[in-house]
Amino acid sequence: MISKADIHIHTKYSGNSKDFSFIPDSISRPEKIIKVAEKKAIDLIAITDHNTIRGGIEVEKLAPSKVIVGEEILTKDGEILGLFLNQSIPPGLSAEETIEKVKEQGGLTVAPHPYSVICPSLKNKIFYLDLDGIEVFNGFHRDGVLNRKTFQENKIIRKASLAGSDAHTERMVGNCYTTFEGESPDDLYKAIKKRKTSIGGSVTPLFQTMLWSWNTGCHIMKKSIADILMGKDIKKNTGLVIGSGLSVIPFMPVMAAIVINRYHTKKVEKEYPFENLIFNLDNKLKNNRSIDGASIDINDIANKIYLTSIENLIFNMDCNFKNRDNLDTDIDMRHTDIFNKMYANSAIEV
Numbered sequence: 001m002i003s004k005a006d007i008h009i010h011t012k013y014s015g016n017s018k019d020f021s022f023i024p025d026s027i028s029r030p031e032k033i034i035k036v037a038e039k040k041a042i043d044l045i046a047i048t049d050h051n052t053i054r055g056g057i058e059v060e061k062l063a064p065s066k067v068i069v070g071e072e073i074l075t076k077d078g079e080i081l082g083l084f085l086n087q088s089i090p091p092g093l094s095a096e097e098t099i100e101k102v103k104e105q106g107g108l109t110v111a112p113h114p115y116s117v118i119c120p121s122l123k124n125k126i127f128y129l130d131l132d133g134i135e136v137f138n139g140f141h142r143d144g145v146l147n148r149k150t151f152q153e154n155k156i157i158r159k160a161s162l163a164g165s166d167a168h169t170e171r172m173v174g175n176c177y178t179t180f181e182g183e184s185p186d187d188l189y190k191a192i193k194k195r196k197t198s199i200g201g202s203v204t205p206l207f208q209t210m211l212w213s214w215n216t217g218c219h220i221m222k223k224s225i226a227d228i229l230m231g232k233d234i235k236k237n238t239g240l241v242i243g244s245g246l247s248v249i250p251f252m253p254v255m256a257a258i259v260i261n262r263y264h265t266k267k268v269e270k271e272y273p274f275e276n277l278i279f280n281l282d283n284k285l286k287n288n289r290s291i292d293g294a295s296i297d298i299n300d301i302a303n304k305i306y307l308t309s310i311e312n313l314i315f316n317m318d319c320n321f322k323n324r325d326n327l328d329t330d331i332d333m334r335h336t337d338i339f340n341k342m343y344a345n346s347a348i349e350v
């Protein structure tokens, strides 16, 4: 029997945004998360709040056989998901220390969105860390480039391939999922250990992020009004009522989602030019109409790929050499990393 698990879900216990302390990271309620998972036929859900397992414990009380207690831990080197945890792991440790602490309690470690351009991520450290799985499909990577890159890199690293919705609202739960043989949390644990997992589902649609902004605005407004009625910090809460009131005018969440999406796409283009080129090229080649148009010169494409891969390689080498502080510890990694990159680049079929 093949089952589905969403390995990356946030709840209202995830705390507030790092940049805007009055905005909650997620307002998802445990009972609603369970309902949505049931509706979408997701058999197991891992609750992975930021730096706490409290959400996982609360959701587990409602559906003990369906919930994996986890945490998205902010390490000095980027975020790491700990799954099957009994105790919270503090943020701020190195990736290695964090992985050790997860393993001490029998848990599993996963690199969430390793090449994210927004979240603190492990990037190429996934090549040498002792991780159990890589989130090769993150629900928030609508660009297509980052998930594809992670998938390609994991062909070299060969850890368990996992998908997580990274749901920040209830309706995002199960948008994408990991498939595995069996049905229990124990079966999922074994499947990850044996690297016998697969991925399915799709990325989070833009309208769900619009609704996320809208729901969050409504939540802040309600909470601030309640605080004003109780006489708490009236000046600050009046400001929040006005701000959140403006943010829920339907035009605002729509615009915010479009602008953030555009910003994300541009950032991906800038930080991953080679991967972006290959992705677009692949789309063009898949789309026969543009080939019939005969506007693509194959030599031109080959030259572009060659130049971009060389530029990308030189750029990465240059960054590594400039980073003298890390030179001693990273020296081995740097060479294998460059080799892997060259290998990956040459392995892509055009």
Ligand SMILES: [Zn+2]
Pocket (backbone or CB within 6 Å): 008, 010, 072, 112, 166
């Ligand atoms: Zn997350």
